[in-house]
Amino acid sequence: MKIVITGGHHTSALPVIKKLKELDPDIKILWYGHKYTLLGDTNVSLEYKDILDLHIPFFELHAGKFYKTYNLKRLLKIPYGFVQALQLLLKHKPDVILSFGGYLAVPVVIIGYLLKIPSLTHEQTLVVGWANSVIARFVDKILISWEDSLNYFPKHKTLLSGLPMREExxxxxxxxxxxxxxxxxxxxxxxxxxxxxxxxxxxxxxxxxxxxxxxxxxxxxxxxxxxxxxxxxxxxxxxxxxxxxxxxxxxxxxxxxxxxxxxxxxxxxxxxxxxxxxxxxxxxxxxxxxxxxxxxxxxxxxxxxxxxxxxxxxxxxxxxxxxxxxxxxxxxxxxLKSKKYPIFDSYKKDAAKIIAHETLELAKKV
The missing domain is CATH 3.40.50.2000 (Glycogen Phosphorylase B;)
Incomplete structure (x- = not known):
């Protein structure tokens, strides 16, 4: 089985990758992401370092996003990101795409949809991010971190998975x-x-x-x-x-x-x-x-x-x-005043396992 993982929140992905490998030791994972965190930076991103440390092939994606201020160079990256996503997906032919939101995921999920590659996306925040609001209509499954986020997505394909946390x-x-x-x-x-x-x-x-x-x-x-x-x-x-x-x-x-x-x-x-x-x-x-x-x-x-x-x-x-x-x-x-606060009890300890399981199940349906 081959999975492409992409998106702007690699911290969420790391615990899920570990669970995917536990559930399917033969799984092949590919990563589409940012080699550099910020425009013009010459130091590689923590995302790039972490993924290479896991011996996962990393493919740099140059997608663009909409900004509040006009910038022609950045706007031109938007269609280029779609072309690059098409080239990568045709080359790799994954069984499923797992998105972790962010503008980088938009071209990958939409091109995947056109190529009939099933996909899931995970929303980290209480309110829906711009990218996930766009790709929600193209994915087969939406996984959310907080119960309050349910109102932003179609209920028939949305599941409360929780937000994966690092065991460390x-x-x-x-x-x-x-x-x-x-x-x-x-x-x-x-x-x-x-x-x-x-x-x-x-x-x-x-x-x-x-x-x-x-x-x-x-x-x-x-x-x-x-x-x-x-x-x-x-x-x-x-x-x-x-x-x-x-x-x-x-x-x-x-x-x-x-x-x-x-x-x-x-x-x-x-x-x-x-x-x-x-x-x-x-x-x-x-x-x-x-x-x-x-x-x-x-x-x-x-x-x-x-x-x-x-x-x-x-x-x-x-x-x-x-x-x-x-x-x-x-x-x-x-x-020093020992003020009492409500107990936070909404943490789902098995979030990474839920996301990994849903990803594998979707891939098996193909």
Missing amino acids: LFSIVTDRFKVNQKLPTLYVTAGKTGSLIINEAIKQNLQELLGFVNIIHQCGDYSKLNYFEILSQEYTSIKDKVPGRYFLERFVSKENVGEAYNKSDYVLSRAGAHTVLERLVLNKPGIIVPIPWVSHNEQNINAQYLKKFTTCEILQESELNSALVSSLKKIQQEL
Whole structure:
């Protein structure tokens, strides 16, 4: 059996790939994705690294998407993405396509539909993303992460699967981050790309923050900005003046992510679906900074959802730099009050297995 996996959320796919291989050791998986995370970047994406580590063939797809501002070069990528998807699918002839949303999945699913290749798509967010709203009519099965998302899709082909989480989150196999035990620890993460806004706020406030917390910081690996070097130099200039310890990583690896979360008392993050679920399941209070331009106000909705279940300050990008330190101190005080929150019990532990099973069953029907 041959499966093509594509989409913009490779974090969701990794646990599913593991289950697919367990259920069918002879399965052949192909990946259509982004070799580089951002336009003009020269450092390969974490997606590319993770897929190659699994010895899965990776095929770079140059699909385009619609932007709010006109850009001819980007618009021309849209038809090119469809042509490339056609060439790849004719060459590989997969039994089924598994999509994880994102604009990259659109040409693959639609061309697959025209070639009569069955497909599924998985929606990670509470509100439907643009890509999945488009391809929903072309897929045979829609898998959703949250019960609230059911209203956005045809009920006859939609199943609540849950959102797959990395098993490594729940195990501690390393001792990389030797924090000052007398201080609480802040874990800063903004997904696989990092965040210019968050990185700059940490840089501007680093000395004051390290006066009362340790920091584990995943800054990303965008070659044009090189925040790893910038932040490393900043810490070198102040580390003898502060009690807190600073651990800077381009990416927190799968081996270290369980340790990072376990040792953290607070988290500063974006409001992507995976990060929000991780914080809900692991009960991590802290600060959340929604991306304002994401479609359908998705990240603000995710942030409000997180705030229902844990002590959390929502900061917009424009106020992060000035309010970061005071907000973190406010959270410390709030946690002393032992406020009771509803128990989050919507996590489906078998999400990866459900998605893998549905994929294999659809392929068998061909």
